[in-house]
Amino acid sequence: MSEGLRERKKRETRQRISDIATWLFVTKGFDNVTVAEVARTADVSVNTVFNYFRTKEDLLLDRQGEVENLLSGVVRERHPGESALQALRRDFLDAIDTRHHRYGFHEGGDAFARMLMTSRSPSLNARLREMNEARERALAATLADEVGAGPGDLTPALVAAQVSAVVDRLVTHAVERMLAGETVDAIAPGLRRQAERAFEMLESGIGDYGARHPGSPVPASAARPDGESE
Structure with a gap:
């Protein structure tokens, strides 16, 4: 079954948040970046981040x-x-x-x-x-x-x-x-x-x-x- 538009958008949003989080972690250090900063940089709410990732560690270890x-x-x-x-x-x-x-x-x-x-x-x-x-x-x-x-x-x-x-x-x-x-x-x-x-x-x-x-x-x-x- 082909991926629907809703599923594709959710997957792309999840990947974008993860990519931005990884970039911030590598640039500033994992300990120096908050989930709120990831949300601001990704232009989403903190709740949206947690809808896709249960913990801060999940943002980094998405694979x-x-x-x-x-x-x-x-x-x-x-x-x-x-x-x-x-x-x-x-x-x-x-x-x-x-x-x-x-x-x-x-x-x-x-x-x-x-x-x-x-x-x-x-x-x-x-x-x-x-x-x-x-x-x-x-x-x-x-x-x-x-x-x-x-x-x-x-x-x-x-x-x-x-x-x-x-x-x-x-x-x-x-x-x-x-x-x-x-x-x-x-x-x-x-x-x-x-x-x-x-x-x-x-x-x-x-x-x-x-x-x-x-x-x-x-x-x-x-x-x-x-x-x-x-």
């Missing part, structure tokens, strides 16, 4: 669902014959090569990271931790579902924890170098080599866990939202 489901989505959409780890490696290296924002390594990413790191907001820091934990849980749940792991099998959770730790460490390393003044183009070659090495180390332990072999049935849970399988 929370996308972040939390990133790794699990990569696994669900992996190629035939490709293991979970191979898919995650491919996606991470692609993000480095294309400078895509999904892992935080892109032009301008240093300003966003600096804003997060300088915030003294306990609620924002708690939300960031919750997002990382939710991302790891989502990956573990997807792995368990894809391989049919039993309720007592810790393997999916162990794999998810290892992958999440590697991704976090690589991203943190890249962000630290960006904050030190290096450009993404200068960082990319070394980051790619270290990412390849990190995934090779995981490969020796995780191996072909979660490989989808050609011709194997696609789990019902991996079907696309429109009902069509991959």
Whole structure:
């Protein structure tokens, strides 16, 4: 069903408020911007802002669902014959090569990271931790579902924890170098080599866990939202 005019206007309004809020947070610091200032700058009422965003943190973290489901989505959409780890490696290296924002390594990413790191907001820091934990849980749940792991099998959770730790460490390393003044183009070659090495180390332990072999049935849970399988 196509998006109606009312729904489109609501979506555009929500996106505009979020974009303005993010710009203010990055420019002035998260702690120094109020919801009232966001509303004034966006030319809407404070009530309108809260109609779209439950909290101030939601204004900044409007892509929370996308972040939390990133790794699990990569696994669900992996190629035939490709293991979970191979898919995650491919996606991470692609993000480095294309400078895509999904892992935080892109032009301008240093300003966003600096804003997060300088915030003294306990609620924002708690939300960031919750997002990382939710991302790891989502990956573990997807792995368990894809391989049919039993309720007592810790393997999916162990794999998810290892992958999440590697991704976090690589991203943190890249962000630290960006904050030190290096450009993404200068960082990319070394980051790619270290990412390849990190995934090779995981490969020796995780191996072909979660490989989808050609011709194997696609789990019902991996079907696309429109009902069509991959």
